[in-house]
Amino acid sequence: MPGPILILAEHLKGEIADITFEMLGIGRKLADELKVTLHSIVFGKEAESIAANLGVSDSVFVVNNPQMDIPSTDIASNILKSLIEQKNYSLVLIGGTNVSTGIGPKLSFRSGLPFINFCRNIWVKDGMVGFTSQLFGGKILSDVGLPGNRGIICIYPGSFPSNAGKSDKKPSIETLSLPAEETKVVFKQYIEPEAGDVDITKQDVLVSIGRGISNADNISMAEELAAILGGAVCASRPVIDQGWLPLSRQVGKSGMTVKPKLYLSLGVSGAPEHVEGMKDSGLILAINTDPNAPIFSVAQYGICADLFDIIPPLIEKLKT
Ligand SMILES: Cc1cc2nc3c(=O)[nH]c(=O)nc-3n(C[C@H](O)[C@H](O)[C@H](O)COP(=O)(O)OP(=O)(O)OC[C@H]3O[C@@H](n4cnc5c(N)ncnc54)[C@H](O)[C@@H]3O)c2cc1C
Numbered sequence: 001m002p003g004p005i006l007i008l009a010e011h012l013k014g015e016i017a018d019i020t021f022e023m024l025g026i027g028r029k030l031a032d033e034l035k036v037t038l039h040s041i042v043f044g045k046e047a048e049s050i051a052a053n054l055g056v057s058d059s060v061f062v063v064n065n066p067q068m069d070i071p072s073t074d075i076a077s078n079i080l081k082s083l084i085e086q087k088n089y090s091l092v093l094i095g096g097t098n099v100s101t102g103i104g105p106k107l108s109f110r111s112g113l114p115f116i117n118f119c120r121n122i123w124v125k126d127g128m129v130g131f132t133s134q135l136f137g138g139k140i141l142s143d144v145g146l147p148g149n150r151g152i153i154c155i156y157p158g159s160f161p162s163n164a165g166k167s168d169k170k171p172s173i174e175t176l177s178l179p180a181e182e183t184k185v186v187f188k189q190y191i192e193p194e195a196g197d198v199d200i201t202k203q204d205v206l207v208s209i210g211r212g213i214s215n216a217d218n219i220s221m222a223e224e225l226a227a228i229l230g231g232a233v234c235a236s237r238p239v240i241d242q243g244w245l246p247l248s249r250q251v252g253k254s255g256m257t258v259k260p261k262l263y264l265s266l267g268v269s270g271a272p273e274h275v276e277g278m279k280d281s282g283l284i285l286a287i288n289t290d291p292n293a294p295i296f297s298v299a300q301y302g303i304c305a306d307l308f309d310i311i312p313p314l315i316e317k318l319k320t
Helices: 018-034 047-051 073-087 103-111 216-229 237-241 307-319
Strands: 005-008 038-043 059-063 091-095 115-125 128-135 140-145 151-155 172-175 205-209 232-235 262-266 283-288 301-304
Touching: 005 018, 005 073, 018 038, 018 091, 018 115, 018 151, 038 047, 038 073, 047 059, 047 172, 073 103, 091 103, 103 115, 103 151, 205 216, 216 232, 216 262, 216 307, 232 237, 283 307
Parallel strands: 005 038, 005 091, 038 059, 059 172, 091 151, 115 151, 205 232, 205 262, 262 283, 283 301
Antiparallel strands: 115 128, 128 140
């Protein structure tokens, strides 16, 4: 008989993160198929009000200790380890986000349970749970199983629909009172993105610029095109590293994951670290002078040409 499933609910500045609802949706499906219960745990001083919105779980543990607002991986993994021991959890789902990503490996080491990272799909077949994990920024997809269906699973954000994790039902809530713990890592300050900048994850149209844009003065051309198309400009890492655009515009492994309806890529090579953040866009159109640029493998439409020959006449055409 497999044990119940536990989800580490994630929130930031009082708002429940989308990854929490993604995990609740897939967690509920798994729990129903395996005929086990689904539990969540929330850390932080706002844990109780957040827990009330996690009705897809059968029950929620809250740890309303202010030390846990942004939990240190040390403390979080210790609490989760002792819960696994007490309740015999089979699977623990944790978000693969900047907030939670460090907890899974530590918990795996401390609990002795195997760890699956970058999990993009989960299914049940003949009582066995299968997982798809993405490797090398999505170049390889690997299907894996776990001995006894037990392990720690780090969920790749954006892999599961979040609506399935939302419900008006009120879960039963249990408060765990835990003493403050010594930790070597302390959360000090949340650094806000630059004020007034656009949120590239919410745009329907993105004009993405790479090193092929050549210099900062040419960015105005991309901005003009984005404005005409009703979107915004984002960029690959070299553009951000040069200081031509703020970090909030970076797409990729160390930037944002975006899924606009249209992703128009200008002078971006398509390195795996960039593609990881944009490959699920609705329609990808790439302009690059190099016919072998890897961006053409993910783009539905490609133009092998100099972007400066294409964009100015395109802007003129769109204006009319
Ligand atoms: C740990 C790690 C994390 C990283 N995270 C990220 C990340 O989050 N996001 C990210 O983007 N990168 C990231 N990188 C960097 C990544 O590996 C690449 O170096 C980077 O994406 C390359 O950016 P680029 O395509 O703009 O530049 P380049 O690779 O230099 O490509 C420029 C492209 O422009 C084309 N070109 C040049 N001139 C023109 C022109 N006039 N018209 C049309 N095409 C032209 C060239 O043919 C070329 O393909 C990361 C790397 C590491 C190691």
